[in-house]
Amino acid sequence: MTVLLLAAVSGCSSAKELPNSVGSQLQTAQDRAQSAGFTNLSSEDATGQGRAQLWDRNWRVCSQDPQPGEADPETLVVFSVVKEGESCPASTDGYLAMPGDEMPGYVGRNLMDAMDQMAALTGEITAVDATGAGRSTDNENDWRVCTTTPVAGEVIEDSVVFEVVPNQEKCPG
Incomplete structure (x- = not known):
């Protein structure tokens, strides 16, 4: 045996x-x-x-x-x-946004996950405190997306802005 x-x-x-x-x-x-x-x-x-x-x-x-x-x-x-030249479906595992893709719907999602999917873009990718309080969003895992520019469905040119709040807070408005 x-x-x-x-x-x-x-x-x-x-x-x-x-x-x-x-x-x-x-x-x-x-x-x-x-x-x-x-x-x-x-x-x-x-x-x-x-x-x-x-x-x-x-x-x-x-x-x-x-x-x-x-x-x-x-x-x-x-x-x-x-x-080549087509957009990857945003639902694809391992999706990386490319210029020309449609912006996925990130509202309510974790900022770190959203930023990871934007890693292939060469333009500026920023996260700002949606409350206007100017808090640092450096710890991306503790923040959640409230709005995006461009909004979901619009074409990503090269830069993206995420307006975010800490996970335990509600989005303004």
């Missing part, structure tokens, strides 16, 4: 580091994953339209499953993608 257990343990794959490919061109994402030892790769249209990815260089990764980090290299890695 010990021999069988040893054989089963020795047959296990050791975990490898799956790189983060969100925001990358699909071809680049596949190349990175393969370089890291992952060869079981797939992609799907993140819009739900079922479009085939014939030219990998014409698609951008909105999310990946599994998430970046340690994973079994035999695991199926699925990249959810949109055509």
